[in-house]
Amino acid sequence: MSDAVSDPSRSETLTTADGKPLKAALARAQARNRRRAFYLVLPLLLFVVVTFLIPIGQMLSMSVNNPAFYSWKDRDTGEKVPLMVDLRAWFDENPVGTEPDEAAYAALAAGLAHARETKSIGQIGTRINYEVSGTRSMFTKSARRAEKLEPPFKEALLDIDEDWADPRLWSAMRNASKSFTVDFYLAALDYTRDADGNVVKVEEERAVYILLFKRTLVLSAFITLLTLVLGFPIAHLLATLPLRHSNLLMIFVLLPFWTSLLVRTTSWIVLLQSQGVINDVWVATGLIGDENRLQMIYNQTGTVIAMTHILLPFMVLPLYSVMRPIDPSYVRAARSLGATSWTAFRRVYLPQTVPGIGAGGLLVFILAVGYYITPALVGGSSGQLISNLIAFHMQKSLNWSLAAALASLLLAGVLLLYWLYDRLVGIDNLKLG
Amino acid sequence: MxxxxxxxxxxxxxxxxxxxxxxxxxxxxxxxxxxxxxxxxxxxxxxxxxxxxxxxxxxxxxxxxxxxxxxxxxxxxxxxxxxxxxxxxxxxxxxxxxxxxxxxxxxxxxxxxxxxxxxxxxxxxxxxxxxxxxxxxxxxxxxxxxxxxxxxxxxxxxxxxxxxxxxxxxxxxxxxxxxxxxxxxxxxxxxxxxxxxxxxxxxxxxxxxxxxxxxxxxxxxxxxxxxxxxxxxxxFVAGFIGENNRLEGKIEGIEADKAVVRLKTGELIDATPVNVTSVGQETLVSIRPERVEFKPENFDEGAHTIEAEVLEFIYMGDSFRTRLRVAGHDDFVMKSRNMLGQERLQPGRKLPISWHPQDARALDAM
Missing domain, CATH: 3.40.50.300 (P-loop containing nucleotide triphosphate hydrolases)
Known part of the structure; x- marks a missing residue:
């Protein structure tokens, strides 16, 4: 004990009057308050975890793990039944690229029969159909007759459908047997696997995802720029007007917030369509001929116009909150020091609004990247964004794994941006209203 | 200048x-x-x-x-x-x-x-x-x-x-x-x-x-x-710059550099006319607290004196502030330097005070 006291590093730690370490005493004193604060947020925390984190985590995990081919959850008993056991064993024994032999076909036939018995064949067919399109019916058709098949199974199966010999199909089944796969990410980036399991680019005409990612990023960046150009003067006006006037103007800025997104989007349809208000006015004033009405909707133009309008408040508000406290004396000082009004703006005012530009830009960009309803309604085919494709895979093609892969890529991109912003500007400088 | x-x-x-x-x-x-x-x-x-x-x-x-x-x-x-x-x-x-x-x-x-x-x-x-x-x-x-x-x-x-x-x-x-x-x-x-x-x-x-x-x-x-x-x-200037005591009254007599003012309570005081010109005019006389005298030996010869009652004595370190009742005003302040032998006036005491006519300025009544 005497050693400990003479130790200089020990003697430097502060202690309370009765010799206990100060930090421990402080922690004890504050523990009660911390616990109470925690209990207050606990309901929200549970709510978020149950309704948000767990489902999203599950969803995202589907992008690397889709058990549809090898596992079936019985609806009645809730038990997990392994599927295609023999076939998976065969895959394990034989390396990639092995020509499927009689044993393989026997295992497949047994698997199909078992799948039909457990009513899981639809799930299996759908799973393989993701990789090799048009194979779903082949699975159901073959499974119906699988029980009655006689050896040799290879001939018997090929008899039902020639395509059973397709090496791509076997490659797909091999991949689907793995519990961990990056294939959905490959698909989301326009790559696929050939029969030997090598990663190759998909054919030009089927490559859509990279194009859509690019379009989403470019359009979002463009919309962000537009909202900045349009929003900056408004925010400046709001910040410099006397409070009485600026409050009124603020209501106009906020008005769209209180209107349904759907209403705003559909009113753009009314305005922009070729028989719509704007075209009518232009034709009536003779600005354009009746036969050259402008196509401003159901294309990228429509998406850009409607989204810029809808996202504008998200740019104006952070800008405003940064501009409001900037004292007019800064610009005055710059002017008195000999700067023209343009120089004073560029060198003194603008740099002080950077946190607002960053916050507004980041907010609008992130919202735009994930925007769904507006492009779905006014985007036509050329104005669709990646989120519309994610929705398509969630609702129509039911390829949730691919949807999850696309969504995770999008999420990763947004997080990367956020990280970049933090490095360049600093999150502490972010001001959101 | x-x-x-x-x-x-x-x-x-x-x-x-x-x-x-x-x-x-x-x-x-x-x-x-x-x-x-x-x-x-x-x-x-x-x-x-x-x-x-x-x-x-x-x-x-x-x-x-x-x-x-x-x-x-x-x-x-x-x-x-x-x-x-x-x-x-x-x-x-x-x-x-x-x-x-x-x-x-x-x-x-x-x-x-x-x-x-x-x-x-x-x-x-x-x-x-x-x-x-x-x-x-x-x-x-x-x-x-x-x-x-x-x-x-x-x-x-x-x-x-x-x-x-x-x-x-x-x-x-x-x-x-x-x-x-x-x-x-x-x-x-x-x-x-x-x-x-x-x-x-x-x-x-x-x-x-x-x-x-x-x-x-x-x-x-x-x-x-x-x-x-x-x-x-x-x-306005008199009131805005520095401390100052104000007494209202009417001009009783006026010469080139001296005016006699009759206060509302009847007393007569001396002042320098600044922007008053005629007898009978309403005026506001302004006197700086540090120019008020209470020791008879310092009084200007022939100057009018006025009766004051000490209400409060405030010790301020370098100086003393004495609040007096003068001509019906409770807020007449006299300031005296804290020096050796300086008298500290006790509340309740009555004494005559005076000032040099130059230090009292008869200004326009606001």
């Missing part, structure tokens, strides 16, 4: 200013300043002093009249071409630039070469004893340091005229007094012309060559500090 012989460097000629077209914030302002003068605009808030400064700087336009700088009208010259240095109340140091960058800014926008810039920035910082702070940001400086940097920035491009808008308002008392001297010394050393706006009369009196007392958009008096304090021209 009131009528400078040289052509004025700064001149306000019949300047008026209105913000709303209904009321005049500045009414018919005429003011001439010679080169090198330190002039303070002093007045309560809303008296138009800051508006005058802003018109001179070019941030407000005069509604009527001419403002001339070095003989040339500057009404239509934008602020950045006037070449006037300005120090703001909140310093207005650019938060995103370092101290050195702040100082380099006026030189940079004038297109000065980088090496010259650095040398001048360095000199300016040395001048305010901030030589080691060039790389800091304004947020890392204390209030007094910011004030010095703001001062250096307003001076670095060597303007001939520097405007200061309540520059010491945000500092604590001790620092403020210290900075007052520094600004004063800089003014003397550099020979610049300074227009200084403040509502602090001590500041105005200690620093200025002349003080313009503003009220209600009009200059009430423009005079050197001692004259302003000792010979206020009207009751």
């Amino acid at each position: 009131t009528e400078p012989a040289d052509p004025p460097f700064v001149e306000f000629d019949r300047v008026q200013k209105s913000y709303d077209g209904e009321t005049l914030v500045v009414k018919d302002l005429n003011l001439q300043m010679p080169k090198g003068e330190f002039l303070t605009m002093l007045g309560p808030s809303g008296s138009g002093k800051t508006t005058c400064l802003m018109m001179l700087a070019g941030f407000e336009t005069a509604t009527h009249g001419d403002i001339r700088l070095d003989g040339k009208p500057i009404n239509n010259i934008p602020p950045h071409k006037r070449g006037i240095g300005m120090v703001f109340q909140n310093y207005a140091l650019f938060p995103h630039m370092t101290v050195a960058e702040n100082l380099a800014f006026p030189l940079e926008v004038r297109g000065e070469a980088k090496t010259d810039r650095e040398a001048r920035v360095h000199t300016a910082l040395e001048m305010v004893q901030m030589g080691d702070f060039g790389a800091r940001r304004p947020a890392q400086l204390s209030g007094g340091q910011r004030q010095r940097v703001a001062l250096a920035r307003a001076l670095v491009f060597e303007p001939e005229l520097v405007l200061m808008d309540e520059p010491l308002g945000a500092l604590d008392k001790q620092l403020r007094e210290h900075m007052q001297f520094e600004i004063k010394h800089l003014h003397e050393k550099l020979g610049i012309t300074v227009v200084y706006v403040t509502h602090d009369q001590t500041e105005a009196l200690t620093m200025s060559d002349r003080v313009a007392v503003f009220n209600d958009g009009v200059i009430q008096q423009l005079a050197p500090p001692d004259e302003l304090y000792e010979r206020p021209q009207n009751s």
